[in-house]
Amino acid sequence: MTLSLPPQATQVGLAVDVAAFAIHEGCLHALLIERATLPHLQTWALPGGFVHVGEELHEAALRELRDETSIELEPRHLEQFYTFGAIGRDPRGRIVSVAHLAVLPHGTVHVMGGATTLHADWFPAHAPPPLAFDHAVILGRAIKRLQLRLEYANLALEFLPETFTLPELQGVHEAILDKALDKRNFRKRLLAQGILTPSGERRSGVGRPAQLYRRAKGARTGLL
Amino acid sequence: MTLSLPPQATQVGLAVDVAAFAIHEGCLHALLIERATLPHLQTWALPGGFVHVGEELHEAALRELRDETSIELEPRHLEQFYTFGAIGRDPRGRIVSVAHLAVLPHGTVHVMGGATTLHADWFPAHAPPPLAFDHAVILGRAIKRLQLRLEYANLALEFLPETFTLPELQGVHEAILDKALDKRNFRKRLLAQGILTPSGERRSGVGRPAQLYRRAKGARTGLL
DNA sequence: GCAAAAGTGTTATTAATACACCCATGG
DNA sequence: CCATGGGTGTATTAATAACACTTTTGC
Numbered sequence: 078m079t080l081s082l083p084p085q086a087t088q089v090g091l092a093v094d095v096a097a098f099a100i101h102e103g104c105l106h107a108l109l110i111e112r113a114t115l116p117h118l119q120t121w122a123l124p125g126g127f128v129h130v131g132e133e134l135h136e137a138a139l140r141e142l143r144d145e146t147s148i149e150l151e152p153r154h155l156e157q158f159y160t161f162g163a164i165g166r167d168p169r170g171r172i173v174s175v176a177h178l179a180v181l182p183h184g185t186v187h188v189m190g191g192a193t194t195l196h197a198d199w200f201p202a203h204a205p206p207p208l209a210f211d212h213a214v215i216l217g218r219a220i221k222r223l224q225l226r227l228e229y230a231n232l233a234l235e236f237l238p239e240t241f242t243l244p245e246l247q248g249v250h251e252a253i254l255d256k257a258l259d260k261r262n263f264r265k266r267l268l269a270q271g272i273l274t275p276s277g278e279r280r281s282g283v284g285r286p287a288q289l290y291r292r293a294k295g296a297r298t299g300l301l
Numbered sequence: 302m303t304l305s306l307p308p309q310a311t312q313v314g315l316a317v318d319v320a321a322f323a324i325h326e327g328c329l330h331a332l333l334i335e336r337a338t339l340p341h342l343q344t345w346a347l348p349g350g351f352v353h354v355g356e357e358l359h360e361a362a363l364r365e366l367r368d369e370t371s372i373e374l375e376p377r378h379l380e381q382f383y384t385f386g387a388i389g390r391d392p393r394g395r396i397v398s399v400a401h402l403a404v405l406p407h408g409t410v411h412v413m414g415g416a417t418t419l420h421a422d423w424f425p426a427h428a429p430p431p432l433a434f435d436h437a438v439i440l441g442r443a444i445k446r447l448q449l450r451l452e453y454a455n456l457a458l459e460f461l462p463e464t465f466t467l468p469e470l471q472g473v474h475e476a477i478l479d480k481a482l483d484k485r486n487f488r489k490r491l492l493a494q495g496i497l498t499p500s501g502e503r504r505s506g507v508g509r510p511a512q513l514y515r516r517a518k519g520a521r522t523g524l525l
Numbered sequence: 526g527c528a529a530a531a532g533t534g535t536t537a538t539t540a541a542t543a544c545a546c547c548c549a550t551g552g
Numbered sequence: 553c554c555a556t557g558g559g560t561g562t563a564t565t566a567a568t569a570a571c572a573c574t575t576t577t578g579c
Contacts, residue, residue, distance in 0.1 A: 283550080
């Protein structure tokens with residue numbers, strides 16, 4: 078059933094873009110693709126593209142992420158965070174992009190170009206290469222939202238495997254905030270929240286073995 | 302210049318909706334309109350409508366607010382806060398709405414229907430009438446965002462005239478948070494922020510006159 | 526002088542910060 | 553035994569929350 082739309086209603090291109098993050102070697106990385114099409118051919122950009130007919134916004138974000146980067150794992154967190162619709166942002170015409178923030182778990186490394194991309198790769202999120210369209214702005218806002226979510230939700234857990242050590246968790250926080258934290262205060266704060274439960278023990282290659290933790294079963298998920 | 306769009310790109314209706322707030326009689330009110338068109342004829346809804354060709358999102362929000370409610374004053378704060386794009390949300394087809402939060406200053410009272418509306422009126426924001434589409438959800442999220450902005454920005458000032466008393470400012474906070482606050486703690490906190498400067502004095506009809514304040518000139522605006 | 530609203534301080538509790546040493550393991 | 557990274561406690565400061573009486577005005 079389709080009722081009529083008013084005459085002056087704008088038909089616009091509806092797109093999604095995805096700022097997908099992961100931690101690699103203790104550093105926050107963003108997943109970027111090198112464009113295989115005009116405009117901005119051979120420029121790095123956020124994964125993204127047009128929403129299909131009958132497709133929800135978050136489905137489109139997941140599909141673009143999968144198809145353009147060939148990653149194998151699903152994001153552990155996906156959240157819309159702002160909609161970019163300024164008139165001149167895309168030379169092809171009026172294209173409105175609903176920007177999403179995605180968190181990929183530890184171990185998500187293999188990415189390669191998809192059908193519509195030349196390459197896909199990880200870049201330091203705090204120092205990305207030049208980006209197409211307004212994607213540098215989008216990425217900057219995604220990082221800010223991610224930092225906010227560290228306080229409100231426990232989004233850092235989504236970057237890690239099911240069990241993890243406190244130094245690992247602290248490393249995630251530090252990578253996202255881009256600054257060092259005090260070890261004792263960090264542990265105090267996190268343990269006081271009651272969202273972690275200890276499990277077994279494990280050795281890292283060198284030094285004293287660290288206690289392993291997992292998410293406490295009562296703890297809410299990172300999704301807000 | 303217009304490059305070609307990919308074939309499967311969805312053309313969707315792009316709309317804006319506006320949750321506009323003001324304080325009346327110490328209570329947070331939202332501005333609603335009664336629809337004069339199908340669907341949801343004669344149902345109350347948020348002001349909103351389709352974005353025009355060549356019109357920025359925030360311009361569309363301001364225009365719809367003006368045209369549908371005939372208010373005379375400009376909002377003191379306008380902020381996009383979420384985009385609603387679920388497939389079934391509008392029976393006319395795929396319509397994506399970029400929802401905005403607006404703050405109207407004190408004294409904004411005269412509203413009446415516009416061309417595409419039967420009536421416009423203020424309703425208690427915490428207890429609205431049944432609303433069209435998914436507007437009840439949108440309004441709820443707008444209120445939550447407004448409460449957040451009380452802490453981060455000093456958005457409460459946007460509800461008041463240029464000069465105001467501390468009890469008035471406290472009343473704004475209480476109306477938005479929907480709970481009572483301690484007078485002394487509130488004053489201590491607000492004055493410690495250093496965003497207020499005293500000016501003259503004034504009498505209310507009854508009781509001891511209250512000190513008038515204005516925004517300190519160094520204080521950042523409510524816009525984030 | 527009384528009703529009505531504005532104004533004012535102190536204490537207790539909790540959260541945030543700064544800071545330095547010992548411990549467990551592998552080689 | 554030594555290098556490496558994990559783990560722990562305390563003191564200070566800042567922020568938050570609870571709480572009741574006095575002051576100024578209009579009538």
